Amino acid sequence: MFDSSFRLGAREGFLSFLPLSIGLIPWAMVTGMAMISTGLTPLQAMGMNVIVFAGTAQLGTLPLIAAGAPVWLMVVTALALNLRFVIFSAAIAEGFRGVGAPMRWYCGHLLTDGVFANCMEKMLKVDDTRWRLGYFLAPSLWSWLLWQVFALVGVLAAGSIPKNWSLEFMASIALLVLLVPMAKQRPMLVAAAVGGVTAVVLRGMPLRLGLIVGIVAGICAGFAAEHWHGRKEAS
Amino acid sequence: MLWLTFILIGLATTLPRASFIVLGSRVSLPPVVQRALRYAPAAALAAIVAPDVLVVAGDFTPLNPKLAGIIAAVAAALLWRNPWLPFVAGMAVLLGLRALAGG
Numbered sequence: 001m002f003d004s005s006f007r008l009g010a011r012e013g014f015l016s017f018l019p020l021s022i023g024l025i026p027w028a029m030v031t032g033m034a035m036i037s038t039g040l041t042p043l044q045a046m047g048m049n050v051i052v053f054a055g056t057a058q059l060g061t062l063p064l065i066a067a068g069a070p071v072w073l074m075v076v077t078a079l080a081l082n083l084r085f086v087i088f089s090a091a092i093a094e095g096f097r098g099v100g101a102p103m104r105w106y107c108g109h110l111l112t113d114g115v116f117a118n119c120m121e122k123m124l125k126v127d128d129t130r131w132r133l134g135y136f137l138a139p140s141l142w143s144w145l146l147w148q149v150f151a152l153v154g155v156l157a158a159g160s161i162p163k164n165w166s167l168e169f170m171a172s173i174a175l176l177v178l179l180v181p182m183a184k185q186r187p188m189l190v191a192a193a194v195g196g197v198t199a200v201v202l203r204g205m206p207l208r209l210g211l212i213v214g215i216v217a218g219i220c221a222g223f224a225a226e227h228w229h230g231r232k233e234a235s
Numbered sequence: 236m237l238w239l240t241f242i243l244i245g246l247a248t249t250l251p252r253a254s255f256i257v258l259g260s261r262v263s264l265p266p267v268v269q270r271a272l273r274y275a276p277a278a279a280l281a282a283i284v285a286p287d288v289l290v291v292a293g294d295f296t297p298l299n300p301k302l303a304g305i306i307a308a309v310a311a312a313l314l315w316r317n318p319w320l321p322f323v324a325g326m327a328v329l330l331g332l333r334a335l336a337g338g
Contacts, residue, residue, distance in 0.1 A: 023318045030322065044237060051245040056276070060283050061244055071240050077283070078247035083275040085248075090255035090264060101257065108253025166329060169301065172287050173308040173325040179280045180312045188277045195278030196285030200295060203286050211282050218278020223271045 009126075009134030017118045017139035024114070024146045027055050027174060032154020033161075034171035038062045042155050049151045053109070053144065056081045056178060059171045066168075069208050080215045088116045095123025095132055103133070110140035186229055191222025300336070304329035 035045035035058070052058050057078040064074045088111060096104055119136055126132050161167060183189040195218025202210030255262070264272075288301045308325030311317075 026318050026322060040237075044241075047238065048241045048244075051241045052248055053245070054248040056280075057244055057248050060279065063283065063287065065237075065240070071236075071243060074240060075243050075247050077279065078244045079251065080275050080279040082248050082251040083272045085251040086254050086264070087269055087272055089252055090269070093255040093259055096256050096259070104257045104259075105253050108256040109249045111252040111256065165326075169304065169326065169329055170322055172284050172301070172305065173322055175280050175284050176305055176309060177312045177321045179277060179284070180309055182277045182280075188274065191274035192277040192281035196281035199282035200285050200289050203290055203293075210286075214282030214285075215275065215278045218282060219271055219274045222274030222278065226270065 003130055005128050006130040006134035009128070009131035010138035011134075012122075013119060013135035014138040014142060017115065017142065020114055020118060021139070021142060021146060024143060025150045028147045028150035029154035029157070030170045030174050031055050031058050032151035032156075033158040033167050034059060034062055034154075034174075035151075036155055036158035037168040038066045040065075042159075045155045046148075046152060049148060052078075053147065054078075054082065054112075055147075056175070059174055062168075062171060064208065067208065073208055073212070076212060077215075080212075084113075085111060088113070088120075092116060092120050092123055095120065095136070098129035099133055107133075107136055107140070110137075110144060112140070112143050115139050115143060187222045187225040190225035191218040194218045194221035300329050300332035303332055 031049070032045065035048060036042070040048065048058060060081045061074045061078055064077060089108065092111070096107060099107070115136070118139060122135060123132055126135070158167060179192055183192050195214045197214075198217040199210050199214035202213055204210070205213070284305075288299075288305050289295060289297060291299050291301075304325040307328040308321040311320040311324040
């Protein structure tokens, strides 16, 4: 299992990802605190953290859990927030050539934005299957560990902070900070603006359906903006 | 019930992540679908956050401490790389404005 080319790959993957991984720490802590301020017990919060292992999906579904929204709506919301992974997964899939199915499932479960961005290029280039597996697994397991440890720190810290400090606001900040780099592209900004405005306008719809309509409207608007933008540049 | 919800949200995370890694090169998405899906996260994030910061007690209220906090957080994210600053700036503005309002 841990032959020398696996270890060489693991070493290189870990070292290249280490500086980037520090950014996970505030995220994990904020997610931990947000889960507690939503009303989860520490056990439920850490259970969610281990089972879901995805900051965006966790932070995005917490307001729905707090509002008592139906389960299917939470699942649809999580799917919408996770659709980017379908694209990442398709982009990095070639990097797992020669790897068996159970390990592919496990690697898929561990796939995160940071590791994808950090590892994709070499995963596609390098020939040695063992090296590639080490190169992907080491930073992924490191992310997993950081995520669990610092979410636990957040969970434990949240209890000692007064409720009127509105710590759940940190979840809103966290979601928006994720949005900022995306919105630097014009069509993404259009998708976000239309999604946000639609959700506000339709806030009165039952079952928080305005959220789903907002997401769909945002996707359509972004796609339309991309076409319009592209045509303008071509002319 | 809550635990079932966690498992379902977990599946809604692991399945998209594992999808093409497990399927390998046997299947691929049409490029049009791939391009459209790129907008899903931005639309979803905005649709979740906007009602939280623009609606107060059911009414559209553009001027409120939460929006000011969000603007401060976004400014910090745009200006500096430090991952902690948006949280510090956003919380400081929210709590500062509330304290000033005598809340």
